[in-house]
Amino acid sequence: MSKNSKFPLDGLDINLLRLFCIIVECNGFSAAQARTNISAASISSKMSTLESRLGLKLCRRGRAGFKLTAEGQNVYEAAAVIFQSHNSFVRDVGELRKNLTGRLSIGVVDTTVSNPQMPLSSAIARFHDKYSDVYLTMQIMEPAQLERGLLEGSLHLAVAPFYHRVPGLHYQPFVDEVHLLHCARGHPLFEQAPDNVDIEAIARSKYVIRGHVPANIELASERIVDSASVIDMEAMMHLILSGRFVGFLPMHFARFWTASDQIRPLLPSRIRHVSHFEVAVKRDRMNERLTKAFLGELLRNAPAAEPR
Known part of the structure; x- marks a missing residue:
């Protein structure tokens, strides 16, 4: 050329x-x-x-x-x-007109839509009713990808359980999500679940780990060794439903399969962990009207979460 x-x-x-x-x-x-x-x-x-x-x-x-x-x-x-400058121009002109316009980019991890404690959809509804000229985009990503998007400016805010603190980002406690260890019909522990399961038998089971979750979050208490890895919850469910693996699932996501007795939790009163969801925003964007307006709607009726 x-x-x-x-x-x-x-x-x-x-x-x-x-x-x-x-x-x-x-x-x-x-x-x-x-x-x-x-x-x-x-x-x-x-x-x-x-x-x-x-x-x-x-x-x-x-x-x-x-x-x-x-x-x-x-x-x-x-x-x-170029595109970040364009978005800034549209936002600044909108502010001069006392009207919010431009593009708002939101990032979130997978499998949040079934969580009744997640007020994201209602926040979007309220925001859109007030600022219908704003163009919304939403992407599903892993936590590290969300943080990178915030730093690079392609995202305004992100919702996820974040496991690290990235300089330049502000993290606001949001909602909590309980995860239980599950197995499916066909697994050797299924008939003993949920409560008559030997802890040593669980430790010998083949366990699915999510690649982006630090091992100590899910594995520390029961000496379980991972035998497979996934990125998202749908992949996790496929492996669990095979009847060959155990893995942690959010209670709200697992509810459909537990209701039909396709999967069962393992020692739910003993083996569980909590994902602490947070809203992350780049510090130098926190005072932008577009970001502040959506953040206000998002946190307006959010249930109390434990600070990290």
């Missing part, structure tokens, strides 16, 4: 750059296709157009997977600055 020292940047390029950023954030064309509802062929064509317009090779894609070039990484970082 020829590299021009100058090129005209127009509306088409801005839209292509936005698509490119989505591809990078999704780590590939396939996930970006689902997020944008644009066909793979169209995404590929648009990226070829952008590369031609910029005179740069932005990424490599094929059987080996998606990978940014060094130039692509630089373009992504520069484009992220």
Whole structure:
């Protein structure tokens, strides 16, 4: 490709750059296709157009997977600055008009929608009724990804059980979530569950651990050794339902399967842990009107949580 020292940047390029950023954030064309509802062929064509317009090779894609070039990484970082500045401009103009506009990006971990103690949906309803011109985006991520999104500016706030303290972020206690150890029908301990289970038999069971949760959170008390790992709760449930593994599940998420007696908790009065959910915000964004307005709605009727 020829590299021009100058090129005209127009509306088409801005839209292509936005698509490119989505591809990078999704780590590939396939996930970006689902997020944008644009066909793979169209995404590929648009990226070829952008590369031609910029005179740069932005990424490599094929059987080996998606990978940014060094130039692509630089373009992504520069484009992220453009879109953050655009969002700041829209927000600032909205504040001058005494009206909230712009884009609010929220991040949350998986499997919160079934938690009756989680006031996220009601907060969204109240916020939208007051500020219907604000464009909302929501993403499901692991806690570390949420923290990275906050630091990089792609998220305004995030809701999760955070296991570390990242400099530059503020953490507000939010809600608590009780997890119990479960096994499924077909597991050797199922017929003895919930209360007539030998603790040594549990210790010998094959245990599923969530990759982003520190081992001492779930394993310390009962000397259980992990035999499989997952990222999200649906994957955890698949392994537990196989009847070959035990694992911790939030009580609200497990309720459907416990009600139909497909899974049972193991010594629930003894083996449990609590996930302390928090709302995380980047410190230098805490006073932005958009962030403050949503945070106020989110914390308005939240049940009391234990401070960490």
